[in-house]
Amino acid sequence: MYTSVVTGGAGFIGSHLCEYLLSKGERVIAVDNLGSGNMDNVKGMLDDDNFSFIEHDVREPLKIGERVDFFYHLASRASPSDFGRYPIEIMMTNSVGTYNVINVALENKARFLLASTSESYGDPDVSPQPETYWGHVNPVGPRSCYDESKRFAEALTMAFIRRQGLDGRVIRIFNTYGPRMRPDDGRVVPNFITQALSGKPLTVYGDGSQTRSFCYVSDLVRGIYLMMHSNAKGMVVNLGNPDEMTVLELARKIKDMTGSPSEIVFKPLPENDPLQRRPDIARAKALLGWEPEVSLEDGLKRTIAWFRERMNKKGRGP
Ligand code: NAD
Numbered sequence: 001m002y003t004s005v006v007t008g009g010a011g012f013i014g015s016h017l018c019e020y021l022l023s024k025g026e027r028v029i030a031v032d033n034l035g036s037g038n039m040d041n042v043k044g045m046l047d048d049d050n051f052s053f054i055e056h057d058v059r060e061p062l063k064i065g066e067r068v069d070f071f072y073h074l075a076s077r078a079s080p081s082d083f084g085r086y087p088i089e090i091m092m093t094n095s096v097g098t099y100n101v102i103n104v105a106l107e108n109k110a111r112f113l114l115a116s117t118s119e120s121y122g123d124p125d126v127s128p129q130p131e132t133y134w135g136h137v138n139p140v141g142p143r144s145c146y147d148e149s150k151r152f153a154e155a156l157t158m159a160f161i162r163r164q165g166l167d168g169r170v171i172r173i174f175n176t177y178g179p180r181m182r183p184d185d186g187r188v189v190p191n192f193i194t195q196a197l198s199g200k201p202l203t204v205y206g207d208g209s210q211t212r213s214f215c216y217v218s219d220l221v222r223g224i225y226l227m228m229h230s231n232a233k234g235m236v237v238n239l240g241n242p243d244e245m246t247v248l249e250l251a252r253k254i255k256d257m258t259g260s261p262s263e264i265v266f267k268p269l270p271e272n273d274p275l276q277r278r279p280d281i282a283r284a285k286a287l288l289g290w291e292p293e294v295s296l297e298d299g300l301k302r303t304i305a306w307f308r309e310r311m312n313k314k315g316r317g318p
């Protein structure tokens, strides 16, 4: 039986990944400091003998206490609204934290997968973005704590692969959504859905003409698993849905799908907000035979249903 560690395992993507690995018959150890994640996300797994949870901050050296085959390194706050509040924590997590996790992976002679981000491309001047594009990042802007520390984490992973024989690989995740995103996360999908369901105005930043491509979480998790189990040592692969739309179109779609009377209002565009983002997934297709299967319509339906149920349970707004 394989044993996998998922750092950030109590977060949105991490908790879905833990469930997926359990369904594949693996033993799973989630490591999380519960900064932006929470125990609600893993409570359904706590009764499973193959699942353990370790509350730990990866900025501190990590000890697992059993042999591990795979390290999925997802620990990092990821919401732009956290970049202003926790910039140093984010930078130290992606630098020192990544260093600490890589070292345990090496001790275990385990495979290591870094969850990097499309933010490595910054505000891209090519579209769609292939892995060969080096990016267009403001190194001192308000998003740089995240962009630059993820870029550092990628560089660190590559250095350990080249110099220490680490069996490492990097994925660049593009905007992913689904159940278990925090209602107050600040990212666009939970914002619009909770606003629409509670009859509050949907807040479009700028004129809403900036684009994103949204991937449903189950598609992403399958891609992460395939990447870990492929012969991809030293490779960097984009994982995301190439179906691109404007933020204003997304607001209209969510308003429609929820049947919400909410109006759409326009707020200032945050500084350095990327104008366009869309993954080139040719490499994921060729290497992993992977492409997204869940349409935006279906994914949003499931996500809206989850937020609706959660809000009904609480008997009040999110
Ligand atoms: P999330 O905030 O739900 O998950 C991150 C998890 O990491 C949380 O549970 C948090 O408590 C934990 N964490 C943060 N710092 C930690 C630390 N120092 N020590 C231990 N645990 C720590 O966000 P998410 O969307 O699930 O993101 C997961 C990963 O995927 C992140 O690395 C993020 O950068 C990457 N990513 C996500 C997206 C997306 O669209 N969701 C896009 C690109 C990249």
Ligand code: UDP
Residues within 6 Å of the ligand: 079, 080, 081, 175, 186, 187, 188, 189, 191, 192, 203, 204, 205, 206, 210, 212, 247, 269, 270, 273, 274
């Ligand atoms: N956005 C928005 N309204 C919101 C939250 C976000 O218009 O309430 C916009 C944001 O400016 C960006 C896009 O939606 O252009 C995606 O933002 P998100 O924070 O989800 O992730 P990003 O892609 O910026 O990392």
